[in-house]
Amino acid sequence: MKKGLSLLLISLILGNAVFADTAFQGHAEYDDTYSTQDEHLFTGKKETLEKRDIIEMTVSQVLDGTYSIEGDEFFAEVTSDVIGDKGVIIPKGTVAHGVITQTSEAKRLGRDGHLSLSFDYLVTPDGREIPIEGKMSTKLHPLKAATKIVATDIGYTAVGGVAGGIFALQALGIEAAIASQGYTLAGGAALGGTIGLGMSLYRKGKNVLIAPGDEIKVRILSSVELPVYKEEALKQKEVKYPGLEIRIANILYEKDPFGEVNTITLSLSIANMSKKAISGMDLALMNDYNSIFNPSIFGDTKLLFSQLKPGDRYAGKISFAVNNVKDSYWLIVNDRATNKPLTKISLDNAYKKMPKDIKNRNDKMRKGKNNYYKEDSPFDM
Numbered sequence: 001m002k003k004g005l006s007l008l009l010i011s012l013i014l015g016n017a018v019f020a021d022t023a024f025q026g027h028a029e030y031d032d033t034y035s036t037q038d039e040h041l042f043t044g045k046k047e048t049l050e051k052r053d054i055i056e057m058t059v060s061q062v063l064d065g066t067y068s069i070e071g072d073e074f075f076a077e078v079t080s081d082v083i084g085d086k087g088v089i090i091p092k093g094t095v096a097h098g099v100i101t102q103t104s105e106a107k108r109l110g111r112d113g114h115l116s117l118s119f120d121y122l123v124t125p126d127g128r129e130i131p132i133e134g135k136m137s138t139k140l141h142p143l144k145a146a147t148k149i150v151a152t153d154i155g156y157t158a159v160g161g162v163a164g165g166i167f168a169l170q171a172l173g174i175e176a177a178i179a180s181q182g183y184t185l186a187g188g189a190a191l192g193g194t195i196g197l198g199m200s201l202y203r204k205g206k207n208v209l210i211a212p213g214d215e216i217k218v219r220i221l222s223s224v225e226l227p228v229y230k231e232e233a234l235k236q237k238e239v240k241y242p243g244l245e246i247r248i249a250n251i252l253y254e255k256d257p258f259g260e261v262n263t264i265t266l267s268l269s270i271a272n273m274s275k276k277a278i279s280g281m282d283l284a285l286m287n288d289y290n291s292i293f294n295p296s297i298f299g300d301t302k303l304l305f306s307q308l309k310p311g312d313r314y315a316g317k318i319s320f321a322v323n324n325v326k327d328s329y330w331l332i333v334n335d336r337a338t339n340k341p342l343t344k345i346s347l348d349n350a351y352k353k354m355p356k357d358i359k360n361r362n363d364k365m366r367k368g369k370n371n372y373y374k375e376d377s378p379f380d381m
Contacts, residue, residue, distance in 0.1 A: 041126055042227040047084035053220045055134065056080050057096055058213060058324065065103050065115050065138075065208035072100045076119070079215060079326040087228040092348065093288075093328060095123045096134070096218070114138045115208045119218055133221035138208050213324040215366070236328070236346035243274030243310075244333065244343055248350035253325045253362045257298055261366045264347070265299055265319040266331065272308045276342070278333055280304035285320045285329045286344070293329075296321040325366060 057076040075095055082090035102116035119134035210216065250267035264285065272278060280303040285293040295304045299319025308314055322329065328348050332341040351359075 038126075038227075041229060041233045043087060043230050045086045045228045046225050047086050047089045047228050049082065049084075049089060049132070049220060049224050049226055051220055051223045053082075055082055055090065055096075055218045055220065056215055057218055058215050058326065059098075059210055060212060062212070063100065063115055063117075063208075063210040068100050068103055068115065070100055070103055074098050074100070076216070076218075078122075081234070084228065087231070088234060089226040089228055090122065090130075091125055091229060091234050093125050096132075097121050097123070101135075102137075115210065117216075117218075130224065130226065132224060134218040135221060136216050136218045138210075215326065236330070236348050238330075238346050238349065239341065239344040241274060241276075241333070241342040243272070244276075244278070245271040245273065246331065246333070246343065246345055248331065248345065248347065249315075250358065251347060251351050251354060251362075252358070253365045254299075254319070255365075256296075256321060261325060262323065263296060263299065263319050263321050264325055264329070265317055266347075267317050268303070268315070268331075270308060270314045272310060272312050272314075275310055276335070277307060277309045278342075279307045280318060282334045282336065283318060284332050284334060285322060285347075286332050286341070287322075287327050287329050291323075292332075293320045293322050295319065325362075 056079050058079050060075045060077065063074065076098055078090060078092055078094040078096065081088045081092050096119050098117050098119045100115065101118045102114070104114050114137065116137040117135065119132060119136075122130040122132055124130065247269040248266055249269055252265045252267075253261055254263040254265050255261050256263050280295060283295060283303075287293075295301075296319040297304075298321075300317040303314065303316040303318045306314060306316075328346075330341075330344040330346055332345075333343045334340070335342045
């Protein structure tokens with residue numbers, strides 16, 4: 001009996017030791033080889049993500065130079081396929097792990113705050129973990145920063161001088177200015193310039209704020225060799241409803257009435273050969289998190305208020321206001337009876353087929369933000 005218990009105890013200890021060495025190691029390590037199970041994903045070719053290459057991402061949470069702390073972890077998502085000469089090596093939707101390495105609040109003398117970020121690994125949609133070295137910083141080169149501060153301070157002084165001259169003219173009158181041969185205006189301008197200079201010395205810079213939807217550019221610091229994806233492996237799964245044919249002919253990013261690039265306008269061709277009647281109000285966009293975005297009233301509303309009966313055909317445009325035009329979306333048609341999508345058509349799949357000039361136009365449209373600074377008042381304490 002004792003011998004049997006001893007053997008059982010030894011076997012349990014050895015078993016636990018084996019599991020401790022194999023199963024519970026924290027995270028998966030990247031292996032540049034791939035098994036036959038991955039043949040449906042990769043072409044068999046390899047491409048190098050070169051040092052100094054740029055990856056476009058958007059963060060998953062607010063990073064604020066005032067409140068964020070050095071060492072804080074966060075995640076970002078790759079917003080565009082990284083394409084080499086042989087094909088895609090990092091697909092859109094890949095998640096990057098990042099750490100805040102340096103923070104600085106805005107200071108007097110117009111010195112802006114900044115954030116520095118580093119990235120150490122990626123997790124692709126197919127579950128691979130890829131170690132990388134990447135960084136991103138909002139900090140200006142010292143020479144550029146000094147030039148920016150000087151230019152702003154001159155602006156404050158000039159505005160102060162103009163304001164002082166106008167004040168002297170209004171207070172003492174044009175006759176006094178003529179009689180003194182302009183000395184009253186000069187004195188007022190000098191006083192105003194002094195006030196403006198004081199404002200520039202007291203002025204605080206701007207604090208950094210990077211919010212979800214803001215696109216950041218991450219520079220790669222070391223090269224890494226990666227397998228090339230097959231084109232069909234990156235296609236999003238779609239759901240089709242028998243008889244309902246919808247083709248996305250064009251995808252445009254546009255500004256809303258407030259100047260924000262958060263509108264997607266689709267050119268659609270619809271042939272309703274199903275037994276169901278649909279309307280433009282049944283159309284919507286759905287993202288990866290199942291959030292629904294209904295048609296915008298600021299775009300072309302002809303399709304929005306149209307009814308498509310069985311046998312009808314339609315070609316036109318419809319717009320949707322979204323959180324971030326670079327997210328992945330599906331065009332859905334809701335069944336009113338069940339409140340579930342009859343069909344799901346991937347915008348990512350359709351966008352890959354768009355002409356290059358359309359893609360270039362959309363890239364220019366969404367690259368309107370030049371910095372990540374809060375718009376604080378110069379008198380903000």
